[in-house]
Amino acid sequence: MSKTVRLGIAGLGTVGVGVVKIIRREAAMLRARTGQEITISAVSARTRDKDRGVSLKGYDWEDDPVALATREDVDVFVELMGGSDGPAKAATEAALKAGKDVVTANKAMLAVHGQDLAVLAESHGQVIRYEAAVAGGIPVVKSLVEGLAGNQITRVMGVMNGTCNYILTRMESAGLPYETVFEEANQLGYLEADPELDVGGIDAGHKLAILAASAFGTQVNFGAMELEGIGRLTIEDIRAAADMGYRIKLLGVAQMTGRGLEQRMSPCLVPAASPLGQLEGGTNMVVLEGDAVEQIVLRGPGAGEGPTASAVMADICDIARGVRLPVFGQPAETLAPATGAKSTSPAAYYLRMMLDDKPGALAKVATVLGEAGISIYRMRQYDHSGDGAPVLIVTHRTSRDALDRALGAMDRTGVVDGSPVAIRIEEV
Amino acid sequence: MSKTVRLGIAGLGTVGVGVVKIIRREAAMLRARTGQEITISAVSARTRDKDRGVSLKGYDWEDDPVALATREDVDVFVELMGGSDGPAKAATEAALKAGKDVVTANKAMLAVHGQDLAVLAESHGQVIRYEAAVAGGIPVVKSLVEGLAGNQITRVMGVMNGTCNYILTRMESAGLPYETVFEEANQLGYLEADPELDVGGIDAGHKLAILAASAFGTQVNFGAMELEGIGRLTIEDIRAAADMGYRIKLLGVAQMTGRGLEQRMSPCLVPAASPLGQLEGGTNMVVLEGDAVEQIVLRGPGAGEGPTASAVMADICDIARGVRLPVFGQPAETLAPATGAKSTSPAAYYLRMMLDDKPGALAKVATVLGEAGISIYRMRQYDHSGDGAPVLIVTHRTSRDALDRALGAMDRTGVVDGSPVAIRIEEV
Numbered sequence: 094m095s096k097t098v099r100l101g102i103a104g105l106g107t108v109g110v111g112v113v114k115i116i117r118r119e120a121a122m123l124r125a126r127t128g129q130e131i132t133i134s135a136v137s138a139r140t141r142d143k144d145r146g147v148s149l150k151g152y153d154w155e156d157d158p159v160a161l162a163t164r165e166d167v168d169v170f171v172e173l174m175g176g177s178d179g180p181a182k183a184a185t186e187a188a189l190k191a192g193k194d195v196v197t198a199n200k201a202m203l204a205v206h207g208q209d210l211a212v213l214a215e216s217h218g219q220v221i222r223y224e225a226a227v228a229g230g231i232p233v234v235k236s237l238v239e240g241l242a243g244n245q246i247t248r249v250m251g252v253m254n255g256t257c258n259y260i261l262t263r264m265e266s267a268g269l270p271y272e273t274v275f276e277e278a279n280q281l282g283y284l285e286a287d288p289e290l291d292v293g294g295i296d297a298g299h300k301l302a303i304l305a306a307s308a309f310g311t312q313v314n315f316g317a318m319e320l321e322g323i324g325r326l327t328i329e330d331i332r333a334a335a336d337m338g339y340r341i342k343l344l345g346v347a348q349m350t351g352r353g354l355e356q357r358m359s360p361c362l363v364p365a366a367s368p369l370g371q372l373e374g375g376t377n378m379v380v381l382e383g384d385a386v387e388q389i390v391l392r393g394p395g396a397g398e399g400p401t402a403s404a405v406m407a408d409i410c411d412i413a414r415g416v417r418l419p420v421f422g423q424p425a426e427t428l429a430p431a432t433g434a435k436s437t438s439p440a441a442y443y444l445r446m447m448l449d450d451k452p453g454a455l456a457k458v459a460t461v462l463g464e465a466g467i468s469i470y471r472m473r474q475y476d477h478s479g480d481g482a483p484v485l486i487v488t489h490r491t492s493r494d495a496l497d498r499a500l501g502a503m504d505r506t507g508v509v510d511g512s513p514v515a516i517r518i519e520e521v
Numbered sequence: 522m523s524k525t526v527r528l529g530i531a532g533l534g535t536v537g538v539g540v541v542k543i544i545r546r547e548a549a550m551l552r553a554r555t556g557q558e559i560t561i562s563a564v565s566a567r568t569r570d571k572d573r574g575v576s577l578k579g580y581d582w583e584d585d586p587v588a589l590a591t592r593e594d595v596d597v598f599v600e601l602m603g604g605s606d607g608p609a610k611a612a613t614e615a616a617l618k619a620g621k622d623v624v625t626a627n628k629a630m631l632a633v634h635g636q637d638l639a640v641l642a643e644s645h646g647q648v649i650r651y652e653a654a655v656a657g658g659i660p661v662v663k664s665l666v667e668g669l670a671g672n673q674i675t676r677v678m679g680v681m682n683g684t685c686n687y688i689l690t691r692m693e694s695a696g697l698p699y700e701t702v703f704e705e706a707n708q709l710g711y712l713e714a715d716p717e718l719d720v721g722g723i724d725a726g727h728k729l730a731i732l733a734a735s736a737f738g739t740q741v742n743f744g745a746m747e748l749e750g751i752g753r754l755t756i757e758d759i760r761a762a763a764d765m766g767y768r769i770k771l772l773g774v775a776q777m778t779g780r781g782l783e784q785r786m787s788p789c790l791v792p793a794a795s796p797l798g799q800l801e802g803g804t805n806m807v808v809l810e811g812d813a814v815e816q817i818v819l820r821g822p823g824a825g826e827g828p829t830a831s832a833v834m835a836d837i838c839d840i841a842r843g844v845r846l847p848v849f850g851q852p853a854e855t856l857a858p859a860t861g862a863k864s865t866s867p868a869a870y871y872l873r874m875m876l877d878d879k880p881g882a883l884a885k886v887a888t889v890l891g892e893a894g895i896s897i898y899r900m901r902q903y904d905h906s907g908d909g910a911p912v913l914i915v916t917h918r919t920s921r922d923a924l925d926r927a928l929g930a931m932d933r934t935g936v937v938d939g940s941p942v943a944i945r946i947e948e949v
Contacts, residue, residue: 125851230814232668240660243834386658386831393817403814406671
């Protein structure tokens with residue numbers, strides 16, 4: 094007698110449709126692998142009458158996701174609506190209280206309410222699974238929470254927004270300015286309705302905040318993340334970085350320091366020959382470092398119907414197979430508050446500035462850096478005509494504090510036009 | 522009241538010592554993550570009196586691994602002895618029959634006896650976990666069996682023997698012949714006692730056979746694998762491949778074809794710019810392809826104390842967390858026999874041959890290829906002095922049958938010195 098896991102799926106966009114397709118097509122495979130029939134009891138979406146390219150015959154329709162989530166004939170509520178609050182959160186909470194497990198792809202909801210939802214789930218003996226919320230088809234949550242369970246995690250890094258990586262690699266390969274490539278990406282439908290979610294680093298930051306919780310045994314704390322988008326990057330930065338053997342990536346880094354959890358999502362220089370440096374286009378990459386395993390690199394599609402549905406299905410199969418783990422790898426009540434440490438881990442920096450074209454300008458900048466205790470690793474002054482001289486400096490490792498002091502002092506030299514651009518060089 | 526998972530560890534080499542260290546050092550972390558105390562009841566190894574750099578105080582000693590495996594106070598038997606038969610197999614079978622779960626790093630045992638052991642385990646309601654048997658610290662078994670459970674797997678590829686990859690990348694970077702680098706690797710202790718396990722592709726083949734079972738729902742069948750080592754590769758091949766934008770890797774490929782399961786472990790050319798092509802030194806890489814997820818690439822250390830112990834600990838933690846899956850992802854009784862399909866999937870090939878330095882020689886070779894229906898994509902004849910002219914040919918996609926026909930016919934032209942070298946170019 095085979096047992097059944099009955100789903101209620103809320104949200105029939107790309108991912109939801111992908112999940113329905115797999116469940117319809119692969120019933121036999123899923124039965125063989127999980128020992129269960131995986132069925133859909135009911136679905137819900139904003140619009141009922143719409144050709145989604147997949148039959149919904151045999152599934153009840155619910156207009157209200159909360160009603161869907163609490164149906165008698167639903168064992169697992171599959172939340173694919175998105176949005177940190179509103180119906181997604183209401184239905185997720187209702188599902189957990191009604192004794193349903195939850196599978197979700199909703200990074201915003203988990204980044205903002207992850208701790209509360211985990212406490213709620215665990216108090217009701219339910220699980221929340223969210224492989225699809227982070228890095229699309231890459232099984233990164235599983236690799237971190239389960240595959241590296243014997244490690245003290247030392248650092249988590251990732252390029253987790255395909256749109257930003259597309260924009261940056263396209264700027265470099267086509268030699269186009271940010272604005273042009275941004276417009277291209279928009280035309281191609283790569284951008285969220287609010288593009289700031291992508292290019293402002295918010296979407297990728299949500300993902301990093303979720304990973305950091307499991308990695309470091311801390312409560313999700315997206316609010317403590319240092320966040321900087323890619324909008325200020327110029328084609329000159331990208332070219333200069335390439336000249337010096339680097340690539341610029343919107344890189345997320347989470348690491349535990351003596352002063353607390355450091356989380357940042359910001360443009361960084363990484364060596365062009367490193368796996369992160371070689372990552373092209375919309376592909377995602379996550380680097381997991383632990384005291385025993387050293388370094389694992391995972392690469393794969395970060396979005397799209399198939400890959401994201403693959404991650405949702407992995408969670409559904411785990412539940413069908415009886416895998417029941419705490420939401421963030423250990424009971425939510427035992428997670429420590431994540432103090433928001435300002436980035437203090439030392440690093441080398443790339444600086445770009447425009448100097449007045451007059452004698453002694455460079456000397457003044459060099460002096461300011463020296464006085465802040467920052468030594469120069471490489472410097473280039475480019476050919477120029479006109480008023481200012483573009484100067485690039487790569488520093489040796491220094492603290493962010495020293496750098497901020499130096500940047501402040503540079504302002505007061507009177508020889509630097511505008512604000513220097515400073516980008517961290519991450520050691521990968 | 523906390524519950525306890527009690528281990529019996531057989532084998533205290535590098536990996537066993539690594540596992541003992543983690544369990545001693547990380548009791549609190551493991552308790553937080555699994556909700557269990559993970560303790561060691563007893564250990565076993567060939568030599569008792571030996572400084573292993575870790576205290577064994579508090580653990581009983583067993584000379585006989587079978588006695589260890591069946592102790593009353595052991596819940597999980599951790600088999601880290603190695604060897605396909607002998608004590609490892611005897612103790613594993615004894616453990617399963619006595620109602621113990623098994624965690625092992627033993628690729629040879631699973632490649633040869635995996636199906637029988639899985640049937641035995643499942644008939645007793647026990648699990649066998651073997652993350653450490655494949656690609657060291659990379660959580661590849663978990664990613665495949667659990668993370669991609671919603672996919673029809675289409676292809677599995679991997680560079681899974683660090684020693685071979687070290688030899689090949691070192692030959693290229695230092696311009697040294699195979700024999701010299703082989704000797705270097707030997708001096709560095711990189712080679713197995715029987716080096717053929719490494720350079721003959723057997724060790725990597727064992728790993729691929731294990732992955733193929735879970736990927737394609739087939740019984741492990743190492744005997745059906747096409748196996749070719751790296752011993753015939755010359756520095757000329759490596760240079761020529763590099764010249765044309767390729768790297769040579771000992772690459773394992775498993776894929777389901779209309780004629781059955783194709784499994785091969787052999788030198789292949791891959792694009793130098795691909796993740797596989799860029800893999801240097803002892804690092805491992807596994808590529809998993811599925812109909813939904815498209816392609817996932819996993820990279821990490823394939824050996825060493827920490828990484829391998831990390832994989833063993835992941836399995837132990839899974840058992841402590843109550844994760845209980847069939848050994849190969851679906852019940853062993855439902856796995857189909859793996860018919861050994863000869864490699865029939867078409868591919869481009871790299872050919873290197875020495876032609877007699879006389880008019881018409883090249884024309885004869887070109888004619889032979891044309892008559893076999895093989896078209897030439899690129900050809901190079903190198904500068905030469907002396908008798909023969911080294912010629913490199915890259916073909917368009919062709920079948921292995923057509924290629925074998927052409928190679929046979931080339932022999933009969935009388936213008937080719939010795940046997941041409943033919944290496945498959947894998948599309949990655």
